[in-house]
Structures are given as structure tokens and as C-alpha cells.
Amino acid sequence: MASIIRETHIDASAADVWEAVRDFGAVDKRLVPGFVIESSLEGDATRVVTFFNGGVAREVLVGVDDAARRLAYSVVEGPLGATHHNASAQVFAKGEHGSRFVWITDVLPDQLGGSVGELMDRGIAVIKQTLESAAAIDDARAGAV
DSSP states (O other): OOOEEEEEEEEOOOHHHHHHHHHGGGGIIOHHHOOBBEEEEETEEEEEETTTOEEEEEEEEEEEEETEEEEEEEEEEEEEESSEEEEEEEEEETTTTTEEEEEEEEEESSGHHHHHHHHHHHHHHHOOOOOHHHHHHHHHHHHHE
């Protein structure tokens, strides 16, 4: 099994980053707009996401741990044809106003590791940009008041 780990520092509070990460049904709006162009919920625990390249995946929420700021999900249908795909995203406070975002994916067959890693690289860059932009807007609004 290929295990891919990506992490980045985000100039936004852990609480704000976690709020966006845990909003499972709004990944296209709050976390990776443009990378995911559409998402919809089926019930409370399944989302269907359409990616920038037209690929569509069905992802099932495995669990949300608010205390640990960790969300886990599994891709049960996807364009890459993985026989197993499980991922987690976790947010850690870093300093007074920053966060460390860690995204881990386990995928089979092993040969998909490179493709999944490339997608995660692109996705984590969008996550960082999106959440830092939102934090900057919030800071500007707070300063204007």
C-alpha cells in the first residue's frame, strides 16, 4: 500500500482551519475551490465531488474528531480505480495564529501513489491559498471595525 503524507503551514488559526476542514459537504467552497469544482452530500456521510479535470469521486465520511481536529474519509468510487483509498486530514495549532495541516492518504494498488501524490500536492497548495486568503479577509474586516 502506498502511503502519501503531505503537510503545510497555514497562516490562519487552527480553529478557523478546522472549521473549514470539518465542513465535509462544502469542500468545493471552503477548502479547495477550483480543485474541486462541485460537491454534494448524499445523506450525512457521503459526498460526491467533481474535480477540476472532470473526475468524479464518491467519498464516505469515516469519522470526525473535534478534540483532535481530525477528519477521516474513504473514496469508495473514483476515477483512478483504487481498490483501497483512505485519507485523513488533521489540523494542529502552530504558534498563536498559525496552523499545521497534515493530509495522509493510503491507497492500493501501490502504483497509484505517484498520481495521488501529485493530486495531493496540487490540492494542498489550494487549501493553503484558500484558507490564508480567508484569514486575510477576516483580519482586514476586523481592522476596519
